[in-house]
Amino acid sequence: MYDGIVQELIDELGRLPGIGPKSAQRIAFHILQTPSFDVSRLSELLREVRERVRFCEICGNVSESETCAICRDPRRNPALICVVEDAKDVAAIERTREFRGRYHVLGGAISPIAGIGPDDLRIQQLMTRLADGTVQEVILATNPNLEGEATAAYLSRLLTTLDIAVSRLASGLPVGGDLEYADEVTLGRAFEGRRRL
Amino acid sequence: MYDGIVQELIDELGRLPGIGPKSAQRIAFHILQTPSFDVSRLSELLREVRERVRFCEICGNVSESETCAICRDPRRNPALICVVEDAKDVAAIERTREFRGRYHVLGGAISPIAGIGPDDLRIQQLMTRLADGTVQEVILATNPNLEGEATAAYLSRLLTTLDIAVSRLASGLPVGGDLEYADEVTLGRAFEGRRRL
Numbered sequence: 001m002y003d004g005i006v007q008e009l010i011d012e013l014g015r016l017p018g019i020g021p022k023s024a025q026r027i028a029f030h031i032l033q034t035p036s037f038d039v040s041r042l043s044e045l046l047r048e049v050r051e052r053v054r055f056c057e058i059c060g061n062v063s064e065s066e067t068c069a070i071c072r073d074p075r076r077n078p079a080l081i082c083v084v085e086d087a088k089d090v091a092a093i094e095r096t097r098e099f100r101g102r103y104h105v106l107g108g109a110i111s112p113i114a115g116i117g118p119d120d121l122r123i124q125q126l127m128t129r130l131a132d133g134t135v136q137e138v139i140l141a142t143n144p145n146l147e148g149e150a151t152a153a154y155l156s157r158l159l160t161t162l163d164i165a166v167s168r169l170a171s172g173l174p175v176g177g178d179l180e181y182a183d184e185v186t187l188g189r190a191f192e193g194r195r196r197l
Numbered sequence: 198m199y200d201g202i203v204q205e206l207i208d209e210l211g212r213l214p215g216i217g218p219k220s221a222q223r224i225a226f227h228i229l230q231t232p233s234f235d236v237s238r239l240s241e242l243l244r245e246v247r248e249r250v251r252f253c254e255i256c257g258n259v260s261e262s263e264t265c266a267i268c269r270d271p272r273r274n275p276a277l278i279c280v281v282e283d284a285k286d287v288a289a290i291e292r293t294r295e296f297r298g299r300y301h302v303l304g305g306a307i308s309p310i311a312g313i314g315p316d317d318l319r320i321q322q323l324m325t326r327l328a329d330g331t332v333q334e335v336i337l338a339t340n341p342n343l344e345g346e347a348t349a350a351y352l353s354r355l356l357t358t359l360d361i362a363v364s365r366l367a368s369g370l371p372v373g374g375d376l377e378y379a380d381e382v383t384l385g386r387a388f389e390g391r392r393r394l
Contacts, residue, residue, distance in 0.1 A: 004261060005242065005245055005246055005249055005250060005261060006246060006250055006259055008242055009242045009243070009246045012235075012238060012239045012242055013239070015234070016224045016227060016228075017223050017224060017227045018220050018223060018224070019224070022377075022378065023215050025285060025288070025377075026214050026215060026285070027213050027214060027215070027216070028246070029259075029283070029284065029285055030213060030214045031213075031243065031246065031247065032246060032247070032250055032259065037212070038209075039243050039244065039246075039247045040244060040247075041209060042209045042210070042243055043240045043241075043243040043244045044240075045202065045205055045206045045209055046206070046228065046236050046239055046240040046243070047236065047237060047240045048202055049202055049203060049206045049225070049228065049229060049236075050228065050229070050236045050237075052202055053202060053203055053229055062203055062226075062229065064201060064202060086226070087226065088222060088223075088226055091222070180219075180222075181219065
């Protein structure tokens with residue numbers, strides 16, 4: 001439709017999540033036509049982010065060093081671990097300012113349809129973290145949907161062998177939704193009302 | 198919220214049109230977590246597109262050379278010019294395959310609120326193109342909203358001094374909408390039913 005490279009940019013932008021062909025076109029023209037838009041900055045950041053960002057060796061959260069800022073912070077309670085599916089969920093929970101423990105990012109949820117089983121998640125790493133007896137409570141904060149509930153149920157069974165309290169976020173969250181879209185108040189209330197499993 | 202560079206990328210993506218903070222976060226994590234996503238290709242394209250793409254010296258459409266592919270095409274009718282606000286509109290009209298003339302991109306529409314007057318648009322260039330008598334008809338295909346109608350009315354008055362037919366796209370287009378979002382059939386019909394001013 002457009003001369004070579006403009007169409008290539010539109011196609012490439014269209015491969016990003018949530019960006020359809022029309023949005024991709026709109027963004028491409030914005031980049032082309034807005035002299036004030038710092039395209040080299042965005043171009044540079046895209047490259048750098050993949051080079052520099054890695055995942056925390058302890059919890060699996062995104063980090064620019066071996067361990068993330070939360071795992072390094074001595075003020076965070078090491079006896080309390082909140083298990084989430086994704087690093088985006090860490091950010092969502094941090095915004096509530098309700099939680100002062102640490103995290104464990106699974107990297108997804110159990111989903112037979114998508115072919116994701118327990119071995120594809122960072123569950124072994126979680127068990128290793130729990131082995132030394134420091135952790136007193138594990139809060140299962142997987143998404144309140146089918147896969148998240150299945151993952152929570154699986155972990156709950158797995159953790160009964162250990163002497164650790166296991167809880168699940170309260171059902172203040174809308175069922176079927178995505179944890180990262182919850183507002184601060186709802187998510188904060190869900191933390192307060194977490195029920196023991 | 199996130200360690201430095203991830204947040205920087207989210208902020209930068211959030212400056213693109215139609216991308217809110219949640220979408221920006223989703224895109225940033227997609228880039229981070231999808232090894233198959235060719236981030237260097239996108240990074241390269243962003244840089245190249247600004248370096249290589251310019252605007253056709255004749256019609257103002259996007260182009261990788263001095264003149265665009267449409268202006269260079271000898272099969273396109275030089276007696277017929279379709280005036281549009283934006284290069285995105287050229288692509289929308291090309292998709293209808295109804296129009297075999299050439300284009301003139303104004304680079305916007307008259308809008309007293311946004312401080313855009315006739316002198317800010319490529320109207321002088323249009324008058325120069327019309328001066329040699331080749332063009333027999335000008336189709337005004339500015340958007341069917343307040344600014345687009347005002348621009349069409351202005352151009353229509355301006356062109357009465359020349360011996361050129363002036364038409365406006367038929368009102369098959371939904372009023373108040375944006376030309377680039379029209380579907381092919383509606384836009385094609387609007388071309389067929391264009392009325393003389």
